[in-house]
Amino acid sequence: MNDLKLAWRNIWRHTRRSILTMMAIGFASLLLVFMLSFQFGSYESMIDASVKLSTGHLQVQAAGYNEKPEMRKVVPNPGVVMDILSRTPGIEAFTARSQTFVLASSEDRTRGIMVMGVNPETEKGVLSIATLIREGEYLSPRAPNTVIIGTLLARRLKIGVGRELTILGQSRNGSIAATVVTVGGIFKTGIDEVDRSTVQMLLSDFDALFAMDGAVHAIVATARELLQVGEVKKALQNDPGLKDLAVLDWVDLSPGLKQSIQLDLVSGIIMYLILIIVVAFSIMNTFLMAVFERTREFGVMMAIGTTPRRLVKVMLMESMFMTGMGLLFGMLAGAALTQYFAQVGIPMGGAADLMAQYGISGRIFPRLSWATLLIGPAMIGVVTFLTALVPALRIPGLKPADAMKAV
Amino acid sequence: MNAVTVSDVSKIYTQGDVKVMALNKVSLKVDAGEFVAIAGPSGSGKTTLLNLIGGLDSPDTGHISVNGKAFEKMSSGDLAELRLTQIGFVFQSYNLIPVFTAEENVEYILQLQGVGKKERKQRARAMLDDVGLEGKYDRKPSQLSGGQQQRVAVARSLVSNPTIILADEPTANLDSVNGESLLQTMREMNEKHNVTFIFSTHDAMVMEASKRLITMKDGAIAGDQVK
Known part of the structure; x- marks a missing residue:
């Protein structure tokens, strides 16, 4: 028996709520993995088109x-x-x-x-x-x-x-x-x-x-x-x-292309941040509920000698378990979905025929990499941890006698 | 040395604009090994006095010491340590950790004290046996009756070998059979381990079983009778 066991069992006190929270984290991760892979895949297609029709990846020119x-x-x-x-x-x-x-x-x-x-x-x-x-x-x-x-x-x-x-x-x-x-x-x-x-x-x-x-x-x-x-x-x-010569890459040769990619990336990041904030509120709600519901229990635990610090630790472990399981689910499902579409591609609708004329696939192939797999879930992990910290840090302010009066 | 010394302690609670004098210059000394009941009507200050003696709350004025240690010189961490090593609590509504089994609830205190796994398992089971819960080690609180839960709470309060047990109306939620049985168990613990028991109670049976009866009224001690 230890704090890990206590944290683990606490998660399953409200199975439905915990699963919903984990699914919120999981689906947000899945979306981020897929969307980032999709974006990077589309950038590759754009660069590929530019490279094939004009600049190449690199050029050696006179300075x-x-x-x-x-x-x-x-x-x-x-x-x-x-x-x-x-x-x-x-x-x-x-x-x-x-x-x-x-x-x-x-x-x-x-x-x-x-x-x-x-x-x-x-x-x-x-x-x-x-x-x-x-x-x-x-x-x-x-x-x-x-x-x-x-x-x-x-x-x-x-x-x-x-x-x-x-x-x-x-x-x-x-x-x-x-x-x-x-x-x-x-x-x-x-x-x-x-x-x-x-x-x-x-x-x-x-x-x-x-x-x-x-x-x-x-x-x-x-x-x-x-x-x-x-x-x-x-x-x-x-x-x-x-x-004595200049070695230039496609960014130097087509600065406009890089700028349009950056612009698209920024708008994507804003959307992802909104998604992460929604998830953060979801997990904050779960943990605020947990703290409110268990205030009396925290009072009892403090009364029998548990330090507030230890209670905060248990709460954060609960957060990490839930976040970890949600992220794991999201990353696995996101990777599987991305890999599937990386094989079959996503048709670009009306632009597909046009692209195909120029020897470029009319489909976007999401590109899964360590970066696209980890960046989104890592952001969610950090934000949810910080979010869980807010209600958990209410615990040290509790007085055992007052806490035990909570209903 | 007194197990508990309370000197001129006052406590005022504020409810909205109203100030309630929960304790008014209460002084009390309890010797080691005493079996004391604090009786009185609701609102007389029994629970407040127990909370202050247990370091769960702080007085507005006055001094409290347990086993010679004065609370006013102690930090909240020191008080937590004191509760962990020297004071056991039994609450009216048991207050077991619902996700733990009976054995784990008792063991938890020992874990907080840093006792090794094997020893704490042995001690937890021995204590559950002592309170009459042999074979019910793996039951969760929800699978135990009220009387059994209160016995687990008593086992939890005693397993760390505290010198003082503070019990806030421990028989209030029990029927007379379970209440009497629990009281008998606590009496045995008092005699067997020389543990000081201080109860707050409405229960005539507890008052009867106590060796000293302190009565409270309107936040002050109205009577103190050694039997």
Whole structure:
């Protein structure tokens, strides 16, 4: 017989009330585990979409290029950078890329656009534009002087596959760069900005046209896992071979994406706090009732020599038992539910079809991790413990004689 | 040395705007081994006096000491320790811990004293045997009759070998058979262990069985008769 036994048995004095309290804690934990996993899963989908369609997880660029892209800010020896990337653990694929703004003219119209030089072989491993060709074909080394253009741009220039496009710009050395290329394919990413203003050509054509002399503007890489990006970035930043270059991750490259994730996370946290407060009131009610109901008993126990401190300890043990069982139930059920949906995914409704076009799953897969499993329940645990402390701390203020008069 | 010394003790309770003089300059000495009944009508101050002697409440004026220890010099922790080691309580409505068995209720005091598991089990069972509850060790209070519960309460008050037992109307909720039996048990404990018993009571049977009868009226001692 000990205080643990006393606390345990006290819980079951009001079985229904205790079970309801534990279920309130359990369902709140379940919700938090699932919702946090869902949120992190959706962030991964958002990042995945951004990475697949534009930035990659990481880029190596000339210092200052990301802040102010200029033709002359180049990675002079891309082969060296790619050697380093090929032996860096965690890197899945990489490709070199150059880009600049030019004037593109069809027979009827002229538009300012971005022309991007890519290596079609390595580009496929990093970006998914190759899968988004709606008409014609993707770039091929066997078809030089061919470009692919976005659907909106094609419409604006009134141009189609097989038609010619004149490109006029400035080369790296400041001279005029001009050429005529053939439209080999038309792509649709669904991102209007890209579809309206992007032309892709072979990196070798870009190199010749803009006198790049073998230099490129960026080496774009993807990591095996999103969570590895930070680690890989650090490893690359510490590599002496890249000391004069900038290593940027998707956060640096798409700060807006990070901000929208943060905004969503904050609104989620506010909702979770409200949920936790509701649970806190539930457990406070249980413990206030317990203290009121057992005031007489506390008086008797103090009369026979139990110190108030010991009674507080027993009350807190009761709180911890109930909270612990509720949290355990919530974590197990939350993990099971999350794992189920992590396998089958949650359809995104109307957005699903759109996403699927771009090679991104139209379902959100909740992502269970130690963080999503523990953060919510830990918050509930701390709050319920503090909440239980409030009624428990009434005990030391009781006078045995007065307490024994309580009904 | 007196087991209990009460000197000029007064206690006033405030109920709303009304002040009630529960005890008015009460003085009393009880020697070790006495079997004392405090009688008087409701509101005469019996329970208040017992609560003050047990350190469950504090007097507004006056001094109380138990076994030579003056309460006014003691902290609430010291008083809890004194109650644990030297004073046993028996209450009118038993006041057992409902989630414990009879044996665990008795054992609990010994656990508070830090007695080892094996010894406290032995002592608890021996004490329950002494009060006539052999074989009822595992019964919860709800599974015992009122008389049996009160016997558990007596066993609980005696198991820690206190020098003084304070019993607040212990037979009030019992029928005459159970009341007489309990009284007999307490009398035996008094004689066997030389434990000082102080009762508050309305019960003529308890008054009859006592060796000293103190009568109270309006918060003061109206009579003190040694038999």
